[in-house]
Amino acid sequence: MQTNDGQFEAVVGIVDRVVADYRRDPSCMVQMLREIQEACGWIAPEAIDRLQAVLAVPRTKIEGVAGFYSFLHTRPVGRYRVLFSDSITDRMQGSAALLERLCSTLWIEPGKVSEDGLVSVDHTSCSGLCDQGPGLLVNLRAIGRLTVERIDRIVELVRDEVPLADWPAEFFAIEDNIRRADLLLATPFAPGDALRAAQARVPSDGLAAANLRSWREGLPTGLGGPAAMLDEIKRANLRGRGGAGFMTGLKWEACRNAPLKAGQQRFVVCNADEGEPGTFKDRVLLSRRADLVFEGMTVAAYAIGARRGFLYLRGEYRYLLDDLNAVLERRRRDGLLGSDIAGMPGADFEIEIHVGAGAYVCGEESALIESLEGKRGTPRNRPPFPVTNGYLDQPTVVNNVETFAAAALIAVHGGDWYAAIGTRHSAGTKLLSVAGDCARPGIYEYPFGVSIRQVLADCGAADAQAVQVSGPSGVCLGAAEFDRCIGFEDIPTAGAFTVFDHSRDMFEVARNYVHFFQHESCGFCTPCRVGTSLLKNLMDKLHQGCGSPYDFAEIEKLNQLLQTMSHCGLGHTACNPVLDTIARFRPAYERRMQQQEFAPAFDLDRALAAARQMTGRDDAGAHFLDQEA
Amino acid sequence: MSQTFTLDGLSIPFTDGETIIQAATRAGVFIPHLCYHPEFKPHGSCKLCTVKVNGRHTASCTLRAAAGMVVENNTEELNAERRALTQMLFVEGNHFCPSCEKSGHCQLQATAYHLGMMSPHYDHFFPDRPVDASHPEVLLDFNRCILCSLCVRASRDVDGKNVFALSGRGIRTQLIVNAKSGRLVDTDFTVDDKAAQICPVGVILKKRRGFAVPIGERPYDRAPLSETALAETVAAGEEGV
Numbered sequence: 001m002q003t004n005d006g007q008f009e010a011v012v013g014i015v016d017r018v019v020a021d022y023r024r025d026p027s028c029m030v031q032m033l034r035e036i037q038e039a040c041g042w043i044a045p046e047a048i049d050r051l052q053a054v055l056a057v058p059r060t061k062i063e064g065v066a067g068f069y070s071f072l073h074t075r076p077v078g079r080y081r082v083l084f085s086d087s088i089t090d091r092m093q094g095s096a097a098l099l100e101r102l103c104s105t106l107w108i109e110p111g112k113v114s115e116d117g118l119v120s121v122d123h124t125s126c127s128g129l130c131d132q133g134p135g136l137l138v139n140l141r142a143i144g145r146l147t148v149e150r151i152d153r154i155v156e157l158v159r160d161e162v163p164l165a166d167w168p169a170e171f172f173a174i175e176d177n178i179r180r181a182d183l184l185l186a187t188p189f190a191p192g193d194a195l196r197a198a199q200a201r202v203p204s205d206g207l208a209a210a211n212l213r214s215w216r217e218g219l220p221t222g223l224g225g226p227a228a229m230l231d232e233i234k235r236a237n238l239r240g241r242g243g244a245g246f247m248t249g250l251k252w253e254a255c256r257n258a259p260l261k262a263g264q265q266r267f268v269v270c271n272a273d274e275g276e277p278g279t280f281k282d283r284v285l286l287s288r289r290a291d292l293v294f295e296g297m298t299v300a301a302y303a304i305g306a307r308r309g310f311l312y313l314r315g316e317y318r319y320l321l322d323d324l325n326a327v328l329e330r331r332r333r334d335g336l337l338g339s340d341i342a343g344m345p346g347a348d349f350e351i352e353i354h355v356g357a358g359a360y361v362c363g364e365e366s367a368l369i370e371s372l373e374g375k376r377g378t379p380r381n382r383p384p385f386p387v388t389n390g391y392l393d394q395p396t397v398v399n400n401v402e403t404f405a406a407a408a409l410i411a412v413h414g415g416d417w418y419a420a421i422g423t424r425h426s427a428g429t430k431l432l433s434v435a436g437d438c439a440r441p442g443i444y445e446y447p448f449g450v451s452i453r454q455v456l457a458d459c460g461a462a463d464a465q466a467v468q469v470s471g472p473s474g475v476c477l478g479a480a481e482f483d484r485c486i487g488f489e490d491i492p493t494a495g496a497f498t499v500f501d502h503s504r505d506m507f508e509v510a511r512n513y514v515h516f517f518q519h520e521s522c523g524f525c526t527p528c529r530v531g532t533s534l535l536k537n538l539m540d541k542l543h544q545g546c547g548s549p550y551d552f553a554e555i556e557k558l559n560q561l562l563q564t565m566s567h568c569g570l571g572h573t574a575c576n577p578v579l580d581t582i583a584r585f586r587p588a589y590e591r592r593m594q595q596q597e598f599a600p601a602f603d604l605d606r607a608l609a610a611a612r613q614m615t616g617r618d619d620a621g622a623h624f625l626d627q628e629a
Numbered sequence: 630m631s632q633t634f635t636l637d638g639l640s641i642p643f644t645d646g647e648t649i650i651q652a653a654t655r656a657g658v659f660i661p662h663l664c665y666h667p668e669f670k671p672h673g674s675c676k677l678c679t680v681k682v683n684g685r686h687t688a689s690c691t692l693r694a695a696a697g698m699v700v701e702n703n704t705e706e707l708n709a710e711r712r713a714l715t716q717m718l719f720v721e722g723n724h725f726c727p728s729c730e731k732s733g734h735c736q737l738q739a740t741a742y743h744l745g746m747m748s749p750h751y752d753h754f755f756p757d758r759p760v761d762a763s764h765p766e767v768l769l770d771f772n773r774c775i776l777c778s779l780c781v782r783a784s785r786d787v788d789g790k791n792v793f794a795l796s797g798r799g800i801r802t803q804l805i806v807n808a809k810s811g812r813l814v815d816t817d818f819t820v821d822d823k824a825a826q827i828c829p830v831g832v833i834l835k836k837r838r839g840f841a842v843p844i845g846e847r848p849y850d851r852a853p854l855s856e857t858a859l860a861e862t863v864a865a866g867e868e869g870v
Binding site for chain 1: 671751791808
């Protein structure tokens, strides 16, 4: 009992420390739970007891939040939590066999914890290492370029209970793989450049004073500096890089003009919840160009009159947190964050990093805001939009990492400079996360307007059958479409560019994506919650050879329902991979229509598999054989 | 109330801030719904109340009416989609109407009848959901939960208790209660709570009253859902005034 009491006191101590660090603010619930788990290994009932007591929030609220995120555990997990990235590219690089090897050598089943509590092995959605896969996360530290040798070494390290800090450093070395650098990755930039340029744009001293006051008071009344900054963003024709391509200048202006009630302020949020399978460009931007991103956020704050900002970092990038916090600390020391930024009296701005916990849907801006507020990441009903009713119901600008990086450069070099690059409707450059069947996967930055064919040639994809642009919620293109161009007027993209050669079965690609959406559906609305599961079951049925034209029609009907009835973009786009591959690679489906008439998905022999496993039998008598067979 | 929109060709007056379903209900037009309840803040999750506004699908419980909107409601297309959603709710849980004591007073069942649902159509999921019979007065049968969150809202907003909440994610989303044990008896829930009266299906059941009203004489046996729902809403509205 003594050890139990000791453990209990330790948990209480941890919870109290974490709660104090977060100023007892329940809106930091996700962050508190994450840190408690980092210290305790999991979120034990005793931890919830204490949290409930010190925060005075209902237990249901804590459990509801903890239950939503894949990386928060209210049941014990292994002291080593191994999660294999389940992106299609990881699969193509052989992750399934590696997982199998790890599990069989460690004598554990995927999804279960070893009896001694030492280790658990499971899958996770794309971890953003597609250019150096197969990848896994061990206690949220990323390991790429997995090989049989690495897996065997991991088995030894786990068995010997070697602390992660003492694992070979090369395991955790993440490559940036920048293959083509343009504007964002190659333009020289010194911290503070954008802020100094914004300051220099102030028309006169008298107006400058009015502007600085307006920043401090959060009032959009001042003209001059902030307005001049906003004009440059508008003149640049910068569009949001998260995929939808909304005009950044209009978004900022709408937020700036949104009325503030008493006690309210404006917020700047950077969406670094890069969860779209196949995307990893934000990982590289944050590793290489963190100053550019933070300065872009500060420029936004200057333009709209915000004093607080958040960077929402996906949980899979937890290993970037310490470096990013160090950059923020340096910027504070250099007077580029905090009070009186860059020597401008009244210019105050702070950035806080929140780390996600394994929920793709939080990439949707209103779900992200819910998560920032310490809640389940359920997308909100819209309107109202975040520019008027965002974080804590206050005006909020949410932009992608890449958008802020571009904004910082626009502040330095001006809107005209930026607008001249790219195409008429798509100004500037785009970072592509190239992965899959190509010789040189990595980051390629191009001016908008580049053709698919050009990218394929540059990355060394000689035998491309298809390219998935912008991930599963984007579009799948066949060879006939390789002359189409990246840009909002043709193929918009959030950045993923996944290549499939002729050896790949495009049905299996679509099936992987359908599994992804099913896993990531938030469960709020009926069509997406149930529909993604039904779609998954149908794709699995086809995979098992029970497909008939009937199932084909069912898939098409489900697609229709998901598109029209779902609550948010996740449900709307969950069918895209299926619809696209049906349209372009129909033979891959027809091969699976082995049944002319309807065949049930239920298979008696397959249903006996559990019994066979339990009894250790696999002889003829343990199988149900159809008499006709 | 000089402003109007059209609903299936009818001119519907509305006041500022009113949602489409509120204005429609007041005008005597029924729009199928499950998670919407006139006494609570709309949730917008079941999507049964989806209508087409100027050609676009949207939930009528969350969208505010605007002058000149052209809204479609009782159309073949929308009812087919609503029927599919209802079927999804049936196969997602374990709904066996003939043995359910809520039969005849269940909004899910009545909605299925209203929409002419003749079969569950999809393969059943048969989820494993234990029953919580711990409370002396009330039984929780999670098998029938459709995640409408009405009990969550009632307990939080009316009872001030937070007895219920949703946890999990996706297809594993589930109703939980506010106790370390996870059992209703260990919460401050009482049979008089608003949350005890609000369940549209057969999850929150008062014990020992199961068949007090015989089958055949229950609300939806006597009148179809469309009439019953409108009458209830009007009553609730008058209470509110």
